[in-house]
Amino acid sequence: MKETDHTIEAKILNAAENVFQRKGMDGARMQEIANEAGINKALLHYYFRSKQLLFEAVFKKAFSLLAPQLNKILNDDSSVEDKIKNFSFNYISFISEHPYLPNFIISELNRNPNFFLTIKEPHGFPRLDKFKKQVETDVEKGILKPIKAEQLFMNIIALNVFPFIGKPLIKSITNVDEETFNALLEERKTQVATFIIDAIKTR
Amino acid sequence: MKETDHTIEAKILNAAENVFQRKGMDGARMQEIANEAGINKALLHYYFRSKQLLFEAVFKKAFSLLAPQLNKILNDDSSVEDKIKNFSFNYISFISEHPYLPNFIISELNRNPNFFLTIKEPHGFPRLDKFKKQVETDVEKGILKPIKAEQLFMNIIALNVFPFIGKPLIKSITNVDEETFNALLEERKTQVATFIIDAIKTR
DNA sequence: ATTTAGTTTAACCAAATGGTTAACAAAGGT
DNA sequence: ACCTTTGTTAACCATTTGGTTAAACTAAAT
Structure with missing residues (x-):
């Protein structure tokens, strides 16, 4: 993992990312974030005024990682079939590097659905229009x-997303160990696309 | 919603269910549960010793609602195709009545994956064996x-599960209102099964 | 009627938590 | 050198929170 920057602000953001994504907004502690960033707790409030604002910064950063992935499938020029193939392959690879991401986004979104409206404005928020016409x-x-x-x-x-979010549940029920589960995920990089295409393509 | 019982213990459990499923373990407050149950906070600790134990009671109750649904698809005697049809139809109907359930289970399981081991022992914890042989x-x-x-x-x-968990995300991206989203869910009761069967059946 | 056991409450407590303050250090401009 | 701005810290604070206590109430048993 290449740390983006070594400015204090970046160190805070990285630490906050870890803690928030592991524990969620409610479970996270400002002190723990400070420790993980190796700084004083007051400094958190100096850079980001409150827990809420720090959380929002982390959330927006996280979502801005996810958004381009979604946009790829929505606003690309390739065929529906290619989109499905590319998306499935890339997404599973991408999330394997950021395994806490989907659960974080979705949990926090469920905790406070309204909060999403804040984000919808700025950058390229994914829209369905083009994909819809294509289909x-x-x-x-x-x-x-x-x-x-x-x-x-x-x-x-x-x-594509559920296996990461439901991992503990699925692991328990299917009774597979970590290694086997990861092998299943690897397999899905191609199998999911095949599955979908078989389901929707006429012949 | 027919309240199961009007004993104090049941009132507490109901209130705790609401609060925990809405706010999660970390976000829930014992005082709020007491208020919602219409009793004193100390009484919570009289019936369930600690927040942790009350939470576990709620979680187990919630999971014991879900487990039979899963078992249906795993240990039934019907064909794979029928299982998929029945499960998809019944599950979506069932969850529509308990919309917080999937997110609650999955979020808390991610928060503490080990905790699941506690539950695995007692009642009919879903196992994959039979379904596996059948497939x-x-x-x-x-x-x-x-x-x-x-x-x-x-x-x-x-x-079947993801649309309930990812609802806020999906609603935003597809830009549909509550009513339309529910209509999509209704449609899925049959469409999901068709989708899966088209994907896996040879012809 | 009195004891006894279970139930319920108001008041209380210690620890944790988000946030503030005031003092101090470093850097930069003049 | 001097002052102003920015960065950093330890100590502190008010509030919240899970949990406790001791007393009061209830109802059945003796």
Whole structure:
């Protein structure tokens, strides 16, 4: 993991990232973040006024890592089939490097759904429009079986994201160890796309 | 919602359920639970010794609602195809009545993966064995395309559970309102099964 | 009627927590 | 050199929080 910067602000942000993503907003302690950053607790408040603001900074940074991944599938120029293949492969690789990310985003979003409105404005927030038209066209052409873009999108995200979020549950039920589970994830990099395409393509 | 019982203990458990499932272990406050149960805070500790124990009671109760749903798909005698159809339909109906349940279980499991070991012992904890053999047999027979039972299981759970957990995210990106989102969920009761079956069945 | 056991409450407590303050150090401009 | 701004810290503070206590109430048993 290459630390982006060694300014104090970056050290704080990194430490906060770790703590918040492991413990969530409510479980995180400012003191723990300070310790992990190797600084005084008052300095946290000097750089980021409050826990809430520090949390928002972390959340926005996290989401700004995820957003481009989503945009890739939505606003690309490639075919639906290629999008599914690329997204599944890249996403699973990407998240394997940031395993806390999906659970963090989704948990905190459930804790406070309204908070999302704050973020929707600035950078390239993912929008479905283009993907939607593409799917509708392909369905009309008879390339794809009839399916709403929203449903297909939900399915793609679900199949790729859920294994990371549901990992403890799945590991328990399927009774596999860490190593085997990771092997399953590796396998999914290609299998998920095949699964989806088999489900939607006419022949 | 028919309250199961009006004994104090049940009132506490109900209140704790609401608060814990809304705010999580860390975000929940004993005082809030007491208020919601309409009793004194000390009484919480009289019935359940600590916050931790009260939480565990709530978690176990919640999981004991989910477990039979999972067992249905795992230990049933019906065909793989029927299992997928029944599970998808029933699960989405069931969760629509308990919308906080999946997020609660999964979030808390991620917060403390070890905790699950406590629960694994007692009642019918879901096991994959039977379903696994069934899938392997069907693959050998050529009824199903080659797929590991673990992967298929993950896919089924992902497609059914994720929309509830990822609701805030999905609603934002697809830009649909509450009503439309619920309509999509309703549609999924049958569409998810079709999607899966199209993906795995040979023809 | 009195004891006894279980139930319920108000008041209390120690620890933890987010946040502040005031003093001090470093750096930069003049 | 001197002063102003910015960065950093230890000590402190008010509030919140999970948990306790001791007393009061209730109802059944003796």
